Amino acid sequence: MSLQNTLKALADPIRREILSMLKNGKMSAGDISGHFDVTFASISRHLSVLKEADLIRDTREGKFIFYELNTSVLEEIMLWLTDLKGDVNNDKEE
Amino acid sequence: MSLQNTLKALADPIRREILSMLKNGKMSAGDISGHFDVTFASISRHLSVLKEADLIRDTREGKFIFYELNTSVLEEIMLWLTDLKGDVNNDKEE
DNA sequence: TTAACATTTAACCTAAATGTTAAATGAAGT
DNA sequence: ACTTCATTTAACATTTAGGTTAAATGTTAA
Numbered sequence: 001m002s003l004q005n006t007l008k009a010l011a012d013p014i015r016r017e018i019l020s021m022l023k024n025g026k027m028s029a030g031d032i033s034g035h036f037d038v039t040f041a042s043i044s045r046h047l048s049v050l051k052e053a054d055l056i057r058d059t060r061e062g063k064f065i066f067y068e069l070n071t072s073v074l075e076e077i078m079l080w081l082t083d084l085k086g087d088v089n090n091d092k093e094e
Numbered sequence: 095m096s097l098q099n100t101l102k103a104l105a106d107p108i109r110r111e112i113l114s115m116l117k118n119g120k121m122s123a124g125d126i127s128g129h130f131d132v133t134f135a136s137i138s139r140h141l142s143v144l145k146e147a148d149l150i151r152d153t154r155e156g157k158f159i160f161y162e163l164n165t166s167v168l169e170e171i172m173l174w175l176t177d178l179k180g181d182v183n184n185d186k187e188e
Numbered sequence: 189t190t191a192a193c194a195t196t197t198a199a200c201c202t203a204a205a206t207g208t209t210a211a212a213t214g215a216a217g218t
Numbered sequence: 219a220c221t222t223c224a225t226t227t228a229a230c231a232t233t234t235a236g237g238t239t240a241a242a243t244g245t246t247a248a
Contacts, residue, residue, distance in 0.1 A: 004107060011105040012206090013098060019178055029225055042207055044226055049205095063215055063224055071179040081172055084113055085165045106236085123195055136237055138196055143235095157194050157245055 003080055006073050009053035014038070015046050019055060019069060026059075026068035097174055100167050103147035108132070109140050113149060113163060120153075120162035 009015055018032055033043040047067060050056045055074075056067045103109055112126055127137040141161060144150045149168075150161045 003110075004105075007101065007105040007110075011098075011101045014206095016097075016101075016174075023178060023180060030223095033225095038206090039208060040225075041209080041227080045206075048226080060215085063222095065225065069178075074175050074179055078172065078175055080110075081168050081175075084117065084163075085168055086117060108236095124193095127195095132236085133238060134195075135197085135239080139236075142196080154245085157192095159195060 003076055005053045006055065006077055009049050009055055010077075012046070012049075014043070015050055018043075018046060018050065018067075022056065022067060022069040026066040028064040028066050030064070032067065097170055099147040100149065100171055103143050103149055104171075106140070106143075108137070109144055112137075112140060112144065112161075116150065116161060116163040120160045122158040122160050124158070126161065 010019075014036060017035075021027060021032060021035060029044060029047060030040075032047070033040045036043055047056065047058075050067075051058060053073065055070060057070050058065050058067050060066075104113075108130060111130075115121060115126060115129060123138060123141060124134075126141070127134045130137055141150065141152075144161075145152060147167065149164055151164050152159050152161050154160075
């Protein structure tokens, strides 16, 4: 939702790793969890943080819940960063 | 230094606000602090987090310590985000 | 060197984040 | 309906982050 949520979600290495894994396509919660050294439940919470930040979407397929990247919210961060960097090629400055 | 440090530093609204303020030029710690409703000491710690993340630089001038933006580390985040978004204009994919 | 000012550091407290285990949900197959 | 499998949620412990006040540091000027 907000930049705040998005940045907070990205400020955790496990969550970033999850996002990177999802670049290659959707994965089930179980598959995702298998890549980490923490419990299933812990990953599940990370997934819900990412979901609240709208960085991933989930779809149930039978017994499995698949997660996939949603990169649209990243635009907001990009814009904020660009603004911060002072990129002024949208209008003349001075 | 690391993406981790940078993102963690950006994941706090006060710290982001400080960075935005510094877009207009350098400011002393006191001036920065004056814009917020928390104590001086609290802002000082935020400044040190930003400094460790290399997002700001400080220079002492007499009694004052001035802070200024250092946006170069933002590149790293931009790259990471771009990669995550799957921007593939560097090579043809499929 | 003492005083005054700007800022940081230390010690401490509270709240939030992360991890664990165990119980709960939800779908599928028998 | 019962069992099994995939996943989430709850309850709790531990760690980390952010805030406060008070003491420490560093600079300037008397």
